[in-house]
Amino acid sequence: MLYLTTIKHSYIKAVQTAFGIELNENDVLINETRKEFDGDYTFVIFPLVKTLGKSPEDIGKTLGEWLVTNDENIIGHNTIKGFLNLTLSFQFWTETIKSISKVSNYGISAPNGKKVMVEFASPNTNKPLHLGHIRNILLGWSCSKILQANGYEVIKTQVINDRGIAICKSMLAWQKFGNDATPTSTQIKGDHFVGEYYVRFEQELMKEYNEFQSSAEGIAIYDGLKKEGQDQTTFFKEYKNKYFNDHSALGAEAKQMLLKWEAKDADTVALWQKMNQWVYDGFDVTYDKLGVTFDSLYYESDTYLLGKKAVDIGIKKGVFYQEPDGSVWVNLEDVGMDRKIVMRSDGTSVYITQDIGTAQQRYADYGIDKMVYTVADEQDYHFKVLFEILKRLDEPFADGLYHLSYGMIDLPTGKMKSREGTVVDADDLIAEVIAEATEMSAERGEIVTLTEAEQINTLRKIGLGALKYFIIKVQPKKRMIFDPKESVDMQGQTGPYIQNAYVRIQSIIRKAGSEASSDAYLYVDINEQEKTLIKHIMNFPDIVKEAGEQYDPSSIANYSYALAKDFHRFYHDVRILNAETSEAKSFRIQLSIIVGDVLSKAFDMLGIEMPERM
RNA sequence: GGCGCCGUAGCUCAACUGGAUAGAGUACCUGACUACGAAUCAGGCGGUUGAAGGUUCGAAUCCUUCCGGUGUCACCA
Numbered sequence A: 001m002l003y004l005t006t007i008k009h010s011y012i013k014a015v016q017t018a019f020g021i022e023l024n025e026n027d028v029l030i031n032e033t034r035k036e037f038d039g040d041y042t043f044v045i046f047p048l049v050k051t052l053g054k055s056p057e058d059i060g061k062t063l064g065e066w067l068v069t070n071d072e073n074i075i076g077h078n079t080i081k082g083f084l085n086l087t088l089s090f091q092f093w094t095e096t097i098k099s100i101s102k103v104s105n106y107g108i109s110a111p112n113g114k115k116v117m118v119e120f121a122s123p124n125t126n127k128p129l130h131l132g133h134i135r136n137i138l139l140g141w142s143c144s145k146i147l148q149a150n151g152y153e154v155i156k157t158q159v160i161n162d163r164g165i166a167i168c169k170s171m172l173a174w175q176k177f178g179n180d181a182t183p184t185s186t187q188i189k190g191d192h193f194v195g196e197y198y199v200r201f202e203q204e205l206m207k208e209y210n211e212f213q214s215s216a217e218g219i220a221i222y223d224g225l226k227k228e229g230q231d232q233t234t235f236f237k238e239y240k241n242k243y244f245n246d247h248s249a250l251g252a253e254a255k256q257m258l259l260k261w262e263a264k265d266a267d268t269v270a271l272w273q274k275m276n277q278w279v280y281d282g283f284d285v286t287y288d289k290l291g292v293t294f295d296s297l298y299y300e301s302d303t304y305l306l307g308k309k310a311v312d313i314g315i316k317k318g319v320f321y322q323e324p325d326g327s328v329w330v331n332l333e334d335v336g337m338d339r340k341i342v343m344r345s346d347g348t349s350v351y352i353t354q355d356i357g358t359a360q361q362r363y364a365d366y367g368i369d370k371m372v373y374t375v376a377d378e379q380d381y382h383f384k385v386l387f388e389i390l391k392r393l394d395e396p397f398a399d400g401l402y403h404l405s406y407g408m409i410d411l412p413t414g415k416m417k418s419r420e421g422t423v424v425d426a427d428d429l430i431a432e433v434i435a436e437a438t439e440m441s442a443e444r445g446e447i448v449t450l451t452e453a454e455q456i457n458t459l460r461k462i463g464l465g466a467l468k469y470f471i472i473k474v475q476p477k478k479r480m481i482f483d484p485k486e487s488v489d490m491q492g493q494t495g496p497y498i499q500n501a502y503v504r505i506q507s508i509i510r511k512a513g514s515e516a517s518s519d520a521y522l523y524v525d526i527n528e529q530e531k532t533l534i535k536h537i538m539n540f541p542d543i544v545k546e547a548g549e550q551y552d553p554s555s556i557a558n559y560s561y562a563l564a565k566d567f568h569r570f571y572h573d574v575r576i577l578n579a580e581t582s583e584a585k586s587f588r589i590q591l592s593i594i595v596g597d598v599l600s601k602a603f604d605m606l607g608i609e610m611p612e613r614m
Numbered sequence B: 001g002g003c004g005c006c007g008u009a010g011c012u013c014a015a016c017u018g019g020a021u022a023g024a025g026u027a028c029c030u031g032a033c034u035a036c037g038a039a040u041c042a043g044g045c046g047g048u049u050g051a052a053g054g055u056u057c058g059a060a061u062c063c064u065u066c067c068g069g070u071g072u073c074a075c076c077a
Helices: A001-017 A046-052 A056-070 A090-102 A129-151 A163-176 A190-214 A214-226 A233-246 A247-264 A266-290 A308-317 A349-365 A377-392 A426-444 A452-472 A495-512 A528-552 A553-573 A582-606
Strands: A031-032 A041-044 A074-080 A082-090 A114-118 A152-162 A294-297 A321-322 A328-331 A339-343 A368-378 A401-406 A408-413
Touching: A001 A031, A001 A041, A001 A046, A001 A056, A001 A090, A001 A129, A046 A056, A056 A074, A056 A082, A090 A528, A090 A582, A114 A129, A129 A152, A129 A266, A129 A368, A129 A408, A129 A426, A129 A452, A129 A528, A129 A553, A129 A582, A152 A349, A163 A190, A163 A233, A163 A247, A163 A266, A190 A214, A190 A233, A190 A247, A190 A266, A190 A328, A214 A233, A214 A266, A233 A247, A247 A266, A247 A308, A266 A426, A266 A452, A294 A349, A308 A328, A308 A339, A308 A349, A308 A377, A339 A349, A339 A377, A339 A401, A349 A377, A368 A377, A377 A401, A452 A495, A452 A582, A495 A553, A495 A582, A528 A582, A553 A582
Parallel strands: A114 A152, A114 A368, A152 A294, A368 A401
Antiparallel strands: A031 A041, A041 A082, A074 A082, A321 A328, A328 A339
């Protein structure tokens, strides 16, 4: 808040001159004056009351008088309880707008020379993306944009979980039941196509498992292992994993396939590559619709063996220790965590070992200063452990690690459960919001003047604007309830509401034509609506900074709404193009241009596009 | 059970990180298009901030204890 710091400094000076107390900038609290009181900005002077032993009214009066005399921007003051309210001159407002209009990249920081890698999306290749991925992607993408706006060089990446037992299940089912069908031959999007075989595998497995449960062997196991009073259904639900590993024929085949893959068997690898490629082609379509791209990709098939070297080094450094059976552990009990295995007794690595190795690899690849992992909060503990280990290994990037943790999404009906078929598919959802936007737009008939291609693009922007805003306005760490009906709302606190403010501004700009606005800053009759807008515009750089420090796009989302709301009110109450004087007109056009600019920058940071008309 | 996160209007979310009488949207009523685009604006209704204590000029925010929800505690990822 460049423009407010001058006021702050005046206040510090006032306190120093009047009372001989040295304050530094962080001790001073300045707020916008609440509507019900007289003034523009307010200092809280309670802290001084205590140290000075004077009444708040006396202190406020002394400071207020000093400020009015010594700062030309301040033209009035009053003190209520411990609050010193100040009124600013009209020049302050016009000068503020003047200087903001001259800044080329208002709210955006210059490059700071630091690199940050942001990881998000990170799907498995055995099924399509769903609503949970969308929250993840929006958060990761938005944080990337926000960090960029804060001066960082950002490298967007994802880990693609392209190996393991899950994809083998899809592969096996396709081999057995696919009859050489392909996404092309069936006209099914590749990720959905492969996902269907994953589901098919689970169905076949359940068929097999059900037979097993009524077989003599199954009954014997139930009788032998059941807990006191446990019924058969509950028992077999819990036993499923063990069944898959120890009894299932299909399970054995899938595991066999995984072993063949690990042994680099040519046919298996070829099948794996073919099916994964189908999935990637499908993902690309979804990413494209969401408007996201990546600068770098890490495939788990390349990284799953990384980290073994780190284990050796860790042992030498005394960070890890080896058990007699050969397994390797780290003990984090002194910092309130547990013992954690980092290498199995058979010498294979576990998940966290891969993560250690991958982090080191990324540092080697890019020399990054910071790394942000966008991963749901169910892995909070995992990342606590990972970061602690990297710290103990003295990794140079260890202080720059951040887990962008976010709450899972619930539906109004409860949790999303793939087994119960309540998972909201990403592609379906996107299609739905665009369809809704199309319907809403048809009622209005505004965009018919556009070409067919422009219409499609506009409807996509509006539909996705609604969806994205709905998700990103909630603070990341909070669990959110996703009501499909509300997500396509386009009125009230929604993406389209804010887009509409921008569109109105563009309409004004189109109509204002090339009329120069040199007299804009001669305007003297600043009104409340204009002041409110200017105050909010002044906050923008701070909001961007805070969003970057907190890794919190929701603050930008809420800010955008507040600004759009102020603009809508301004637009409604105040005449712009046919204003009462030419200075007023010029000033209001200039003000509108800045609001539009800030809104579009803010939305860009949220990953939401602005339509020119709607 | 241990540890973590979350409880704010009927519902979905805010609250400038400890500041004035806790704000928006939605839903439900009521008004405003012969003024720059009504995806808009204005008004009404709606609260013991899960509960009880504590800290201080001042608490939704910090501390303690409960209650509810959720996650995690694998030689799974």
